[in-house]
Amino acid sequence: MPRTSLAGRSGASMRPWLIWALLILITDQTTKALILGNYQLGDASTVTGFFNIVRAHNTGAAFSFLSNAGGWQRWLFTGIGVAAAIFILWQLHAHPGQKLFSLALSSILGGAVGNVIDRLMRGYVVDFLQWHYAGWYFPSFNLADAAITMGAACLVLDELLRVRGQR
Numbered sequence: 001m002p003r004t005s006l007a008g009r010s011g012a013s014m015r016p017w018l019i020w021a022l023l024i025l026i027t028d029q030t031t032k033a034l035i036l037g038n039y040q041l042g043d044a045s046t047v048t049g050f051f052n053i054v055r056a057h058n059t060g061a062a063f064s065f066l067s068n069a070g071g072w073q074r075w076l077f078t079g080i081g082v083a084a085a086i087f088i089l090w091q092l093h094a095h096p097g098q099k100l101f102s103l104a105l106s107s108i109l110g111g112a113v114g115n116v117i118d119r120l121m122r123g124y125v126v127d128f129l130q131w132h133y134a135g136w137y138f139p140s141f142n143l144a145d146a147a148i149t150m151g152a153a154c155l156v157l158d159e160l161l162r163v164r165g166q167r
Contacts, residue, residue: 024109028114029117035126039053051129054128055126057125058124084112101158107151111151114143127140129143
């Protein structure tokens with residue numbers, strides 16, 4: 001019988017990348033549970049003159065895109081998150097030896113799964129990090145969003161290095 005493995009074509013294991021995604025997921029869900037347990041919707045605590053901890057609910061996507069669409073967006077964004085997770089797992093299996101690429105994908109995976117869990121369990125994503133300056137407020141976000149953003153930046157860097165032949 002063939003033996004199943006977490007190793008991709010190169011023989012490298014995708015296990016470290018799955019562990020990284022799991023750490024992001026656990027940290028994301030833990031911080032969201034702390035916010036839900038200690039803040040009411042709309043509550044805020046000032047941390048510095050430019051950063052607050054808040055409790056916000058996002059039924060949409062990034063920057064609250066489609067947040068007032070009537071509810072169907074919950075399932076659309078859940079489906080996109082599940083499809084992305086499946087695609088990322090396939091890519092991690094195929095390329096576990098490509099460190100920057102796999103770090104990027106596993107960061108996106110951990111964040112995407114964290115937000116999918118929120119959508120399935122609550123119908124919205126819990127956001128709580130809020131940056132502001134001189135009356136301008138950046139939309140609130142969470143650790144899953146930060147991991148997805150970091151992963152996307154690493155994907156861009158990985159591609160730039162690949163195109164330049166430095167990888």
